[in-house]
Amino acid sequence: MTINFTKYSTFYYVISGLLIVAAIVSLFMFGLKFGIEFIGGSSMQVEFQKDRPSNEAIQKALKSFNLGDITIQPTQGTGTVLQFKGVDEATHQKILAELKKLNSATEKSFQYIGPSIGQELRNKTELAIVLALLAITLYIAFAFRKVSKPVNSWKYGITSLIALFHDVLIPIGVFSILGRLYNVEITIPIVAALLTILGFSVHDTIVIFDRIRENILRKGMGQFEETVNWSLNQTLGRSISTVLTVELVLISLYFLGGETLKYFALTLIIGITSGAYSSIFIASPLLVSWYKWSLKRVN
């Protein structure tokens, strides 16, 4: 049995288009909540002995410190994460003493990021993203340089780049909603995960494109659409297996792993799922649509 993947390509484009629009809209409406490593500030994780004092009680206790906006985020058990503007060690100790007055508590971790470091980190991250995108596009164009007919090698590069944006935008959109609803922040692990999605999503697309390249070389270049469909059918088993094995690991990391890696795993789960989808339903149909469109233009 051969599945005709490109038959309903308009439908897939619409679905993905809607998802991307939703992601962009939520980005504009809610923005992204960046962690203190990007904006500077202090973050403090405290575990109270018995009950967690109410947020109001904590706010009131810390009022005299002029900490600006204090975000109070409950974690598992009686744990609480507090975030506020940057303070030095002496103030930090006073804050801790004040919290201990509310209810005996132990401090699990404390982090202070100066404003200059935050800025620097943002710049570095932006640079890393741009470089990664650039390198990936160049590599694909290079890897497919021998395939020029019936579709130019740079078109493979562009379509995988489109799929790439799709795969990264969707998790970012999800995080903008999560940030709004549950105060989930974009932290360094999440950025690392997003960059890994870049690699992985292309990884997936390359395998399919490779097969298309091979089939074109073997069968000649007639019937491009059939060749693409045929290649997709051949690689489908592999695509599913690869994604599943990675997802198995990530799901266990999400449910069993430590707090730090939870959202890291979630980002990868969303990104890799969308990567597998886009390789099959977006990148390859786009190649075919592009090919048809240029045929029409010639005629």
Place this chain on the structure above:
Amino acid sequence: MQQKHYIFIGVLVLAVLAGIFAYPNYFNNSVDFLNHKLSWTLPHFPEKPYVLGLDLQGGVSLVYQADLSQTADKTGAMSGLRDIIERRVNMFGVSEPIIQIQGQDRLVVELPGVTDVQQAIQMIGQTPYLEFDEQRTEAESKPILDKIKEIQAAQEKKEDITKIKDWTLALQNPYFKPTELTGKYLKSATVTADQITGKYRIDLQFDDAGAKIFADVTGRNIKKPIAIYLDGASIIDANGDGKIDNQDIYAPIVQDKITGGRAQITGDISVATATTIASRLNSGALPVKIGNPISQETVGPTLGSVSLQKSLMAGIYGLLAVVAFMIIFYRFPGLLASIALVIYVAITLAIFKLIPVTMSMSGIGGFVLSIGMAVDANILIFARMKEEIKSGKGLSQAIDEGFRRAWPSIRDSNFNSLIVCAILFLVATSFIKGFAFTLALGILVSLFSAIFITRILLMIFVGPRFEKFKWLL
């Protein structure tokens, strides 16, 4: 025996050695047991602990920004700063501290196991910074004094002083300016009692370079005062009011050019104060100023070990799930790929120990992720093999074709991931570095295990007698 058998044995030995090295407990316990039962004297396998990052073992990480604006030899000053802080930290009794220069003017101090952060910061930050200042000319002091007046006026009106042009000028000392002579050139400080007056004094001895600078500075300041500051404040309580504040200036008048690099600090000082100052100076005067840390991270000892435990459990369950998946979907080759995957885990862990790679939360994330990705090459190969068998090829030919045809895809996609890792490693911060490094290492080792080891296993276990059990493939 054929060549493939030798290679197979080699792979087995490598796997077993890597496994024991990665987790020597079982092996060494069995050795103990045998030695005890049979009174043998078998040696233990050498144990080497994993290097755990601060986020996993608890501790403090501090980042300092050094003020290099007054320094010409920036690299030298930074390495001097690092050495002195290292000495101080060692005196504090921290096990395996890491003190690193980051970029041009940053110093990262990592203190595993330290819980009293305040004390640690004090110990590092309050390391004495000794400076010798000379008097400003009136032309130099006037703008500063004017600016201070301007700022004071603005403060009274509750205006934002940072809006005033050159407002930082007001932070400078209006009467004295730093000379090139700092604590960097100090050789030793000793306390002596003056034979005639009975008062205590501190003798400073500079090194050769310092002696030259001191001669120069004193030479151009004859009949003028030289102020001596420690950590930005007067070195001693000059006006005798029991505290050191802005009112104090210890500024002896230079009588003559001083060669030989000796300076004396005299005044109304008790022996206790003199001894404290001298020992602080001896334990290391910082060559450049550092303020409070610009970034700080403290992780409690329990938090780290809990997240380590959890993530390791997650890794183990993930590994088991992948093994189950591979065996169900790819049957016998899947089993072989699972064996290769377990060998992959052992080799990678052994390499982590051997280099050693500092394992942080991010590194473990990268490693666990790489377990899921490691079988990808196998999946590509096996999918190809199945196709070739379907198209009617013989077993050994199908295996060969599977490896050969899957290779371009494996190469391209892994190369891509390696590019991303390299960029992350070069550009990003330490968290991402750890992640990128373990992921890249994982990709490289997995290429070896998924292609080389799986192939050897297939060559050994899938022979002509397997033709009957083709359903297993």
